[in-house]
Amino acid sequence: MTKIHVVGVGLDGSVGVSEKVRQLIKQAKLLVGSSRHLDYFSQSQTDIPTERLLLGDLSQTITKIRQHLKQGTNPIVILVSGDPLFFGLGRLLLAELPPEELTFHPHLSSIQLAFNRLKIPWQDAKIVSIHGRSVDELISVLQQGVEKIAVLTDATNNPRAIASLLESLSLPSQYKIWVCENLGGDRERILEIPNSQKLDLRFLQEEKFSLLNVVVLLRHNKNKELNLNNLPKLGIPDDCFACFSDRPGLITKREVRVLILGELALHPRQVVWDIGAGTGSVSIEVARLFPSSQVYAIEKTAAGISLIHKNCDRFQVENITAVAGKAPNILLDLPKCDRVFVGGSGGSLGEILNVCAQNLNPDGVVVLALATLEHLNTALSWFKSHNWEFKLLQVQLSRSVPVRELTRFAPLNPVTIVTAKFPKILTTEH
Structure with missing residues (x-):
């Protein structure tokens, strides 16, 4: 026979419990609860004298409940809010008291x-x-x-x-x-x-x-209204972009985007490839900074291509061409380029770099943003085997967030930015 009944109660008090539960409370030898819960069940509602225990310090309460169990003073009823096993007291009671002695009677949770x-x-x-x-x-x-x-x-x-x-x-x-x-x-x-x-x-x-x-x-999924005149020239806030509805966080973050743009060392009238463009955030930044350049945003997903078109309309840029297809094969149809950014490779990073090497103009730059060690190892192996010059920038950033009345930092996912160029040609003077 159950010795401890844990009863969930709502803000409607005794009215909200079933007749069966009301009878359990009436028969309790020990009634435990907060002052609010105990007030729902006045002494006059019980048929027999009931000892009441105010639920204060939990360790002291558990000690007293154990004493009553040992003395055979049962049944014991513990009043709690809502569903005892839904972020409630039930978990702690199970840890402190024999589970076989407990029965739970949940109320509707908030x-x-x-x-x-x-x-x-x-x-x-x-x-x-x-x-x-x-x-x-x-x-x-x-x-x-x-x-x-x-x-x-x-x-x-x-x-x-x-x-x-x-x-x-x-x-x-x-x-x-x-x-x-x-x-x-x-x-x-x-x-x-x-x-x-x-x-x-x-x-x-x-x-x-x-x-x-x-x-x-x-x-x-209603996008933020844009006032293009108020946007910064560099470093557009993340919430300005139309993003994937099921993965809104899948965007090159503003701070990382600014670093990528710096590593690309852009100039006017260039051809830029943005491979694995996603929402097109990097392409949009490049296109706004250099209207005379031509940007090709390569993306394999239909949802991504749709977002690139949508963001081009939102930011009123006309020098981006959205290219639907999977790299590296889709790259073969593009004009030679001066700058390449690889934000996503679809598992074909080595093959993509092969095509980039064949289509990159002299003094061209390739920048990669890599989130995994495996892709970083692939990139470094390729650059070393082809004698390319490269440098690494490990980015570990945090943004401030309010916590109660204080402020702390919440980290962004770490990214490694790799910047690479053709190998220097050594000449020998005679």
Whole structure:
């Protein structure tokens, strides 16, 4: 026979529990819970005298529960919020008490209530708790562009902190935001923030929220409106580009892009190949800096080609030709080039470099951005075997993000930039 019943309770209190659970609470010899939970079940509601234990220091509470178990004072009922095994006390109880003595009676969780109030299917949602925890996981899922996110907050990591975090990350995706307060209670409120533009974030930061809230983020693919006159000449912010809807973080980051442009040592009236162009972010930068140059953005995916066209329209550049096809074969149809950037090779890096060597004009430059050691080894082996001059730049960057009232750094993925040129021709004077 179960000796400890862990009962989930909502903000509707005793009204929200089933008759079976209500009978368990009435029969309890020891009733454990926070002051709010104990108040839901007054002494007059129980048929027999019930000892009450305020859930404060967990270690002391566990010690007292063990004493009651030893004395045979059971059944014991522990009142908790929502689903005990969903970011709740249940996990700790299982670690401290014999599992065979425990039975769980879950209530609806705040996450269930939030998504059902919003009428959004949530089987594919990512649940993140920053209740007394780091925001690292939330940063990661936002950078990945996860479509649906529910965030469990606390007094410090609250909706205002989430708003500041969203603003600081400069995400290529935008998120629709809801703050769902006091779910299931008399003071329930759903506040919708239409999008993540700065005006809305300021409003969110100024609003006062109940401590009992869940934040729901829903990604939408509406691109940020551009004012071309306000864009920097070099280093366009990442969130200005149209990106892959399922992989919005798949873009050469602004800081790395600036370094790549420097290594390319560009001049006017050049032919530039951008191999594995993805969204076309590097091509767009080159085209804006040098309108007299001709840029060929080579991309094997249909989605990538569509994004390149879309970004050309967004940034109003006309000197980019989107080339659909897989390198190296597609490169054979292009005019000889002065500069080559390889952002993606599709596993054919050696073959791509062979074609580049045959089509690169004198004084040409090849720049590669490599994220893996295997591709770096392939590139170095090729350059060494062909006696090319090369240099390496290892890039390990971090961006500042707000954490509560403080600021810390969140790292970007490390990248190795390889810059290579034809070997120098040695001459002998006679």
